[in-house]
Amino acid sequence: MPEFIFRGVNPDGRQVKAKAKASSRQSLKEKLESKGWTQVAIKANETVPSPPKPRPKPVAEDDPFGDFSSDDLYGGPADVAEPPSRQRRSKNQRSEEGRPKKRKKKRKSSGEYASWGARFIAYFIDLFLIYILIFVVFFGLGMIAGMLGDDENAVDSLIGVIAGFGPIVMAWLYFAVQQASEVRATLGKRCLGIQVVNSAGGTITFGQATGRFFGRILSGFFMIGYLMPLWDADSQSLHDKLASTYVVDS
Numbered sequence: 001m002p003e004f005i006f007r008g009v010n011p012d013g014r015q016v017k018a019k020a021k022a023s024s025r026q027s028l029k030e031k032l033e034s035k036g037w038t039q040v041a042i043k044a045n046e047t048v049p050s051p052p053k054p055r056p057k058p059v060a061e062d063d064p065f066g067d068f069s070s071d072d073l074y075g076g077p078a079d080v081a082e083p084p085s086r087q088r089r090s091k092n093q094r095s096e097e098g099r100p101k102k103r104k105k106k107r108k109s110s111g112e113y114a115s116w117g118a119r120f121i122a123y124f125i126d127l128f129l130i131y132i133l134i135f136v137v138f139f140g141l142g143m144i145a146g147m148l149g150d151d152e153n154a155v156d157s158l159i160g161v162i163a164g165f166g167p168i169v170m171a172w173l174y175f176a177v178q179q180a181s182e183v184r185a186t187l188g189k190r191c192l193g194i195q196v197v198n199s200a201g202g203t204i205t206f207g208q209a210t211g212r213f214f215g216r217i218l219s220g221f222f223m224i225g226y227l228m229p230l231w232d233a234d235s236q237s238l239h240d241k242l243a244s245t246y247v248v249d250s
Contacts, residue, residue, distance in 0.1 A: 001022065002022070002024075002044060003020070004019070004028055004045060005018075005042070005044075005045050006019075006028065006042040007041050008032065008040035009037065010037055011036035011037070019045060112248060113248055113249075114194040114235070114249055119192075122186070123188060124188070125191055126175070130167075137162075138162075138166075175213045176206055176209035176212075179212070180205060180208070184204070195250050196212070196247055197247075198244065198246070208243045212240065212242070215239030215242040218238055218239065219237055225238030225239060229247075
């Protein structure tokens with residue numbers, strides 16, 4: 001049955017607007033007038049009905065996911081994180097990643113690595129002191145030989161042996177004894193404020209000091225071993241590497 005909207009004055013004298021269902025507009029007007037309504041105006045209700053709600057999709061009995069959609073299971077496009085390789089990086093980050101990392105020099109417990117210039121001056125001072133020591137020893141032996149001139153052949157033989165091995169023995173003891181002591185440095189190194197330490201920053205053994213001294217023979221070839229601290233990451237000479245020693249500031 002169609003629905004109509006009517007407006008008029010009811011029997012109480014009030015203006016009223018309402019809806020009613022009837023077979024036709026004329027039949028509704030006659031019915032209202034018979035009840036005492038006046039000034040009746042009627043029109044069909046043309047309101048568009050709202051569309052029906054869609055029914056939920058039936059779920060098959062063997063469907064394990066039920067009402068879940070693919071977005072619910074795997075995450076929608078907004079939930080997917082961008083791969084790290086595609087993420088935008090700042091200009092500074094790209095430049096830093098492209099640069100090779102500089103190798104930082106190790107720091108020993110006793111201090112920073114000594115400079116090559118300080119090591120050179122200290123070694124020059126030590127050589128000067130060793131030459132003075134050798135001169136004093138041989139001068140004393142010459143005086144003793146003059147006083148014991150009874151057997152000149154025996155004295156000359158003794159002096160020859162001392163002259164052949166004496167300088168290297170005195171130099172070895174000069175370096176090894178001082179570097180393996182608590183001061184860890186020769187007189188020349190103490191003047192420059194540097195010392196020789198092991199990998200832990202402690203005092204080296206007499207064996208290490210001996211190996212370091214005789215390793216100077218290899219360092220002396222073309223002077224390359226002495227120049228290695230200029231480019232070596234640990235500022236070690238060749239004889240330092242052989243003895244596992246380091247020269248640092250006191």
